[in-house]
Amino acid sequence: MSYYDVDAILTDGEKVPCRFELDVPYLGHLDNSNGLKPGSRLALPLWLAEMFALASAGEDSKPPLTLTLPPCLSEQVQAALKADPRAVALRDQSAYFYGVAVRMLDLFDERELSAILRRTFVVRAADVGLHARKAEESGLGGQGEEFLRGLDEWERRLFRRGHEGVRGAKEWTDNVKKS
Amino acid sequence: MALPLPQGLVPSEVAFLCEMELVTVVPRQRLESIELLSGSTPRLRPPHRADLPFWLAILLKKQRRANIVPPAWLHPDSLREIVTYETAIDVKDWAPPPPPPVRADGRGNSTRLNPYEDGVILSPPFLPSCTAAAPAGALPYHWFELAEMLLAHASDDIPSASEVRSLLRDLQEARAAKMRSKVTHPESHGEGVTSLRGVGAMELxxxxxxxxxxxxxxxxxxxxxxxxxxxxxxxxxxxxxDDLSDDDMGL
Known part of the structure; x- marks a missing residue:
């Protein structure tokens, strides 16, 4: 991941739900109250939440807030992905679904989630590859288009890479016929 | 940031490498031997076949000074056989690449035919995989590029060119689908290791x-x-x- 990777920066900006453990008096404007009380819930960008969740002031002090899994990785979404990965429009969950998920996997010890994600990615990659190959012939339509609209950024990049290869070979074949 | 160039070879580079393959031509005119960096070409005398680099063969073909003999695997029957193999016999792996050229002696043994010293294992483009002597029923490394270029520049030398064309499309699609299924089912082939034996350069x-x-x-x-x-x-x-050291202590 490059320092200038726009997708990585935008992934960092995705909001994740957190619960404050400390009293923070002067940050009330964040949730329109007089001050953040312990236990108040707030959605913070990933980079900030991660830093707070891992930070701790002293020897046995708790970190200022606890992280929870974002809604795009909720039980329901996991169950839907387990049932049929292709039927879920990942982009509606989060445009950076896998990016956020991988960061969450770094923070939480979620073996099952990791397995689900892996299967989801692989199953959907097969469809992405098929669409990347057929994109020009079938002219996109119906269910295919619906599926492509549900791709998250990782899958879009995969689609572009696959499509570029196919297009390169096709262009070469057409050029040979012309020359 | 990375270089803007894509990884690996692009199709035009693959096709350029393919032009180094030897193909068999039937010359129509005499041509003296030409000194090339890759060695000198054989002297062309009209009724005798000769093996030339593909780019030179196309050049002579365009000037109507030679006809190209298509390799045996480009015959519709051979292609149909490979399509059957790809779609019915082995639906997971690709059709195997052509076997290395061997020569049989009188006692039922065969030895690898090798113009160089022993121990040198030849691979394309130094194997004559696209000449008239190439075996049928197996696709060499540069099959797709060579077939496309032959169809474009020397379609009148290929028997039933239109059928060959449609069979090539079938093959290309069937093999691309295999590539997708192989990559997206890493578990079914054992611990994420995938064999790409028999895949052509352009497909890669x-x-x-x-x-x-x-x-x-x-x-x-x-x-x-x-x-x-x-x-x-x-x-x-x-x-x-720790356990081991504990045991040692016990002893």
């Missing part, structure tokens, strides 16, 4: 981006689980060491 250039993309995605998703597993393994290893 075509699917390189997709294949590496999928592998990268799987790696990133599995990265945290992998580090966890490593740490556990390390801990277990230490535990085992």
């Amino acid at each position: 250039a075509e699917s390189r981006g997709f294949v590496t993309g999928v592998a990268e995605g799987i790696r990133k998703i599995g990265a945290s689980a992998e580090t966890m597993r490593r740490e556990e393994e390390e801990e277990n290893g230490q535990d085992m060491d």
Whole structure:
């Protein structure tokens, strides 16, 4: 991941739900109250939440807030992905679904989630590859288009890479016929 | 940032390399031997066949000074056989590449035919995989590019060119589908190792981006689980060491 990777920066900006453990008096404007009380819930960008969740002031002090899994990785979404990965429009969950998920996997010890994600990615990659190959012939339509609209950024990049290869070979074949 | 060039060879580079393959021509005019960097070409005398580099053969073909003899695997029957293999006999792996040229002696043994010293194992483009002597029923490394260029420049030399064309399309689609299914079912082929035996150069250039993309995605998703597993393994290893030392103490 490059320092200038726009997708990585935008992934960092995705909001994740957190619960404050400390009293923070002067940050009330964040949730329109007089001050953040312990236990108040707030959605913070990933980079900030991660830093707070891992930070701790002293020897046995708790970190200022606890992280929870974002809604795009909720039980329901996991169950839907387990049932049929292709039927879920990942982009509606989060445009950076896998990016956020991988960061969450770094923070939480979620073996099952990791397995689900892996299967989801692989199953959907097969469809992405098929669409990347057929994109020009079938002219996109119906269910295919619906599926492509549900791709998250990782899958879009995969689609572009696959499509570029196919297009390169096709262009070469057409050029040979012309020359 | 990375170079703007894509990884690996692009299709035009693959096609350029393919032009180094030897093909068989039937000359129509005499031509003296030409000194090339890759060696000198054979002297062309009209009724006798000769093997020339593909680019030179196309040049002579365009000038109507030679006809190209298509390799045996480009015959519709051979292609149909390969399509059957790809779609019915082995639906997971690609059709195997052509066997190395062998010569049989009178006692039922065969030895590898090798113009160089022993121990040199030849691979394309130094194997004559596209000449008239090439075996039928197996696709060499540069099959797609060579077939396309032959169809474009020397279609009148190929028997039933239109049928060959449609069979090539079938093959290309069937093999591309195999590439996708192989890459996206890493479990079914044992621990993420995939054999690409028999895949052609152009197919590799075509699917390189997709294949590496999928592998990268799987790696990133599995990265945290992998580090966890490593740490556990390390801990277990230490535990085992402790046990051993305890045992030693007991003794």
